[in-house]
Amino acid sequence: MxxxxxxxxxxxxxxxxxxxxxxxxxxxxxxxxxxxxxxxxxxxxxxxxxxxxxxxxxxxxxxxxxxxxxxxxxxxxxxxxxxxxxxxxxxxxxxxxxxxxxxxxxxxxxxxxxxxxxxxxxxxxxxxxxxxxxxxxxxxxxxxxxxxxxxxxxxxxxxxxxxxxxxxxxxxxxxxxxPPSWELGFIVPLIFLALLVPAVNSRPSLIAAVVGGGGAVLGQGLPAGLGLTLGALAGIAAGVIAEGVLRRD
Known part of the structure; x- marks a missing residue:
C-alpha cells in the first residue's frame, strides 16, 4: 500500500x-x-x-x-x-x-x-x-x-x-x-401538606404558611376560587416581608 x-x-x-x-x-x-x-x-x-x-x-x-x-x-x-x-x-x-x-x-x-x-x-x-x-x-x-x-x-x-x-x-x-362514597378528593390537600411541612424550616416560611393557609380558609366563600389564590398571594407577601424584617434584626 x-x-x-x-x-x-x-x-x-x-x-x-x-x-x-x-x-x-x-x-x-x-x-x-x-x-x-x-x-x-x-x-x-x-x-x-x-x-x-x-x-x-x-x-x-x-x-x-x-x-x-x-x-x-x-x-x-x-x-x-x-x-x-x-x-x-x-x-x-x-x-x-x-x-x-x-x-x-x-x-x-x-x-x-x-x-x-x-x-x-x-x-x-x-x-x-x-x-x-x-x-x-x-x-x-x-x-x-x-x-x-x-x-x-x-x-x-x-x-x-x-x-x-x-x-x-x-x-x-x-x-x-x-366506590364514590370513598370521596378521594381529600388526597390532594394531604399531598400539599406533605410538600408544605418540609418547606416550613424557618420563621419567614412559617409566617407565610400560616398567613397563606388562614387567608385561603377565610376566603373560602369567595367566588371563582379567589380565596385560594388570594391566600397564596398573601402568604408570599407575608413571607417576603417577614424575611426582610427578620434580616434587619
Whole structure:
C-alpha cells in the first residue's frame, strides 16, 4: 500500500463509533441517575389523576392537562382551582406563577446548550423539571465536563415524563374503580401538606404558611376560587416581608 493511501474504513468510522458510544453512555447515565426519583414522583401523578376525576374533567381532559402542563405542584394547584370553580384566567395565571422557577432553570442551563438546534432545545424546554435540572446542572458544571450532555438530559427527563403520564392515568382509573362514597378528593390537600411541612424550616416560611393557609380558609366563600389564590398571594407577601424584617434584626 502506498504511503499516501487514504484512511482505512475503521479509521474513518472511529469518530462515528465514539459518538454513538458516548451518546449511549450518556443516556443510560441519565436514566440511572433519575431512577431513584421516579418512584418519588409517581404518587403525585396518581394524585393528579384523582384530582382530575374529582374536578369532573373526564379522562381526556385530565390527561391533556397532564401532557400540556407536566408540572406537579402547578398541575395540582390548577386542578384545585378548577374544582373550586375559578375563572380560567386565574387558573392559568396561578399555574404560570408556580412554574416561574423554570425560567431560572432555563437561564442557568442555556449557556451549556445554546449550540444545539431548536429541534433539540424545544423538547428539552418542555421536559424541564426540578429533577432533570438538578441532575443535569451537576453534570455540566463539574470540573471535568462529560460529553453528550444533552443526551444525558434526555435520559434523565424522558423517564419522568413517561411515568408521570402513566401514574396520572392510573390515578384516574383507580379513582373510577373505587366506590364514590370513598370521596378521594381529600388526597390532594394531604399531598400539599406533605410538600408544605418540609418547606416550613424557618420563621419567614412559617409566617407565610400560616398567613397563606388562614387567608385561603377565610376566603373560602369567595367566588371563582379567589380565596385560594388570594391566600397564596398573601402568604408570599407575608413571607417576603417577614424575611426582610427578620434580616434587619
Amino acid at each position: 502506498s504511503a499516501d493511501a487514504g484512511p482505512s474504513l475503521a479509521e474513518a468510522l472511529a469518530p462515528r463509533i465514539a459518538w454513538l458510544v458516548n451518546r449511549r453512555a450518556a443516556v443510560f447515565a441519565g436514566m440511572r441517575a433519575v431512577a431513584p426519583m421516579v418512584a418519588a414522583v409517581m404518587p403525585f401523578g396518581v394524585t393528579a389523576g384523582v384530582a382530575g376525576l374529582d374536578a369532573g374533567l373526564g379522562l381526556d381532559l385530565t390527561m391533556a392537562l397532564s401532557v400540556i402542563v407536566f408540572a406537579g405542584a402547578s398541575q395540582l394547584a390548577a386542578l384545585q382551582l378548577i374544582d373550586a370553580g375559578a375563572a380560567s384566567t386565574l387558573v392559568v395565571a396561578t399555574a404560570l406563577l408556580i412554574n416561574l422557577r423554570m425560567v431560572m432553570y432555563s437561564a442557568h442551563l442555556a449557556p451549556y446548550f445554546r449550540h444545539l438546534p431548536v429541534r433539540w432545545r424545544a423538547p428539552m424546554a418542555y421536559l424541564l423539571t426540578d429533577q432533570a435540572y438538578a441532575l443535569t446542572v451537576t453534570r455540566v458544571m463539574s470540573d471535568e465536563p462529560l460529553p453528550a450532555n444533552h443526551w444525558f438530559y434526555l435520559g434523565a427527563a424522558l423517564p419522568l415524563w413517561v411515568f408521570w403520564q402513566l401514574s396520572t392515568g392510573f390515578g384516574y382509573w383507580a379513582g373510577t374503580a373505587l
